[in-house]
């Protein structure tokens with residue numbers, strides 16, 4: 667699979683990576699054997715980048731990745747984790763002392779001395795603008811606890827602030843056919859600065875697969891049930907912040923644009939991959955089959971101009987008025 671580089675920190679990632687929130691919690695139950703099968707299917711298909719977080723299943727996602735990689739020390743996988751959401755997201759919690767404790771826990775969970783990439787996990791805006799926070803992150807690099815750091819953000823403004831920091835290796839942001847605002851300023855700024863872009867929620871929490879109807883029921887312990895209106899965390903993280911009924915209808919129109927030989931989900935991933943400035947896209951998968959199919963999107967031919975225009979028109983007409991100004 668095509669590999670793209672992290673210019674500031676060195677190293678590289680497969681253009682399609684794997685999101686592993688699903689292997690923790692918040693998406694209904696995933697059995698351990700299925701979780702390991704997802705990781706294996708992704709690696710077998712050429713994925714070299716796993717995204718996780720200390721909070722996914724309160725460490726389960728990290729520990730599952732560690733168990734998987736322990737058996738495959740030469741797999742060549744870069745593991746990006748995140749920190750900061752196991753406590754209240756208030757500026758006073760983002761201290762060097764806490765960073766050391768949080769990274770110690772992730773090092774133990776992942777079974778490594780040095781973490782490949784640690785991302786602040788959607789911190790509040792003042793944290794992204796704090797010199798002290800970035801000094802502390804630089805200290806973690808100097809102490810060789812982490813090889814590099816990045817910031818996972820909610821808004822384009824936060825992304826631009828993070829990109830302006832000289833030590834930021836990567837910015838993780840929602841980017842998909844229903845979330846186009848990062849194309850305007852964030853992706854060009856990141857490309858100019860050499861900051862890697864990790865595109866998350868590329869399927870709008872599965873909507874862009876075109877599989878859901880207005881009657882689809884999600885499990886009670888799935889955030890697509892309990893966070894539809896932002897009750898538990900930022901609304902933008904569930905269905906990309908698009909209200910469900912609108913999203914289902916727009917997803918049906920999106921599905922009709924899929925080229926022959928590509929599923930709607932693969933088309934959605936291909937769309938992200940070909941946006942200039944994207945380093946890796948990290949779809950979440952709940953089965954080995956999904957992981958495999960997502961990885962295959964990397965080999966699809968680029969979407970032609972007329973399809974790109976139709977996707978843009980769909981966004982402008984049905985989605986833009988509802989989300990564009992929010993994130």
Ligand SMILES: NC(=O)c1ccc[n+]([C@@H]2O[C@H](COP(=O)([O-])OP(=O)(O)OC[C@H]3O[C@@H](n4cnc5c(N)ncnc54)[C@H](OP(=O)(O)O)[C@@H]3O)[C@@H](O)[C@H]2O)c1
Pocket residue numbers: 684685686687688693717718748787788818819838866867868869870871872873875877903931932948949950951952955956957959960
């Ligand atoms: N704050 C943050 O930093 C943050 C927030 C959100 C996500 N993330 C990261 O980004 C990753 C991706 O985002 P996400 O998982 O929220 O959303 P996503 O990738 O847009 O959607 C994942 C869902 O799409 C469906 N899906 C996946 N592959 C499919 C396929 N081939 N065909 C049909 N349906 C498919 C599955 O739904 P079903 O479950 O219905 O099968 C899956 O649970 C996460 O795993 C996590 O690593 C980070």
